[in-house]
Amino acid sequence: MWVFGLYSPLPQKMEWDSARVERLVAKSQEVLARPAAHMEVGFFRGLTLLPTAIGIDKNPDGATLRDVLPADVYARWQVLKGKYIGENDSIERRRPIFVADTLLSKGIWKSGLTQHTGVDELIEKTARRNKVKVTSTAFSIDVDDPRGLMKAFKKSQVEDVACFTKTLERLEGDIDAMRVRANAWANGNIAEISSLDYAERDKACSDAIFNSAFARNSPAFQHLPERIRANWMKAAEKSLADNTSTFALLPMKDLGGPTGYLADLQAKGYTVESPK
Incomplete structure (x- = not known):
């Protein structure tokens, strides 16, 4: 199995x-x-959910960012908002976790970078052109009452200030490091990639959702990261048994180290070799 980071x-x-x-x-x-993970909702069922979904990104009880953020964090947000987003009153009523995603995307783009790299698409297009099977490893979330789930989320408080703060930190001081990581990735410099610390922003934002009362009270979202990982592992083991050669895609942050996906394969007795 070739694993592409x-x-x-x-x-x-x-x-x-x-x-x-x-x-x-x-x-x-x-x-x-x-x-990845996805929630299966049929087309017509999805249409019936639209009224419930509208406003899902808004703070409960009409609160604004000024209401829910510490004063110093809000002041830093105003600086970065002016730099990367500009005038936008409606964004002030959105939940911090959604605003953080918008801010990061805008900031990265204005810095000459992009999160939409097209690498996945090129690899999958190459596979289909050569009649190579493409297998989704996405974990399907089974939700009995999606309408009720959306209503519960709209009413719930999410502790997402840490996610928001980590996003500010990333844009305030991590842009140059992003460029260094990008060059290390492009050149296949394993030593340099391994020496770089990845920002903790992604973990802070996922923790905001998965540690919230909303997620803890919903069986569909309990232990979801672990179930996503186990689902990938199952697909990987099947492909290793069935194929002479498999090409697998994994985000760099999930690759190496004692907590990476490949550590799970090593624990099961598979040999993992780093590229030279």
Whole structure:
């Protein structure tokens, strides 16, 4: 199994020499897409959920960011809002976790980087062109009452100030590090990639959701990161048993170290070799 580490953000005008990757994909029997989760909702059922979904990103009880953020954090937000977003009164009523996502995307874009790298798409397109099977490793979330779930989320408080603060920190001091990581990824510099500390922003934002009362009271969201990981592991083991060669996609942050996905394979007796 060849495991390809995905990284973002990357330069907007990046020209990626993907020839070797395309050759490896073409010689494989299967491509495993990156781990994810999705909630199955049919088209007509989805239409009935629209009224409930409207406003899901708003703070409960009409609160604004000024109401829910510490004064010093709000002052830092105002500086970055002016720099990357500009005048936008409606954003002040959104939950911090949603505002953080918008701010990060805008900030990265204005810094000449992009989160939409197109790498996944190119690899999957190469697989289909060569008639290589593409397998989703997304974990399907089974929700008995999606309408009730949305109503519960709209009413719930989410402790997302840490997520918001980590996003501010990333834009205030991590832009240059993002460029260093992007160059290390592009050059395949394993030593440099390994020496870089990834920002804790993603973990803070996922913890805001998964540690909230909303998630703890919903069986569908309990232990979801662990279930996503176990689902990928199941797909990986099946592909290793079935194929001569498999090409798997994993985000860089989930790759190495004692907590990475590959550590699970090592624990089961598989040999994991780092590229030279």
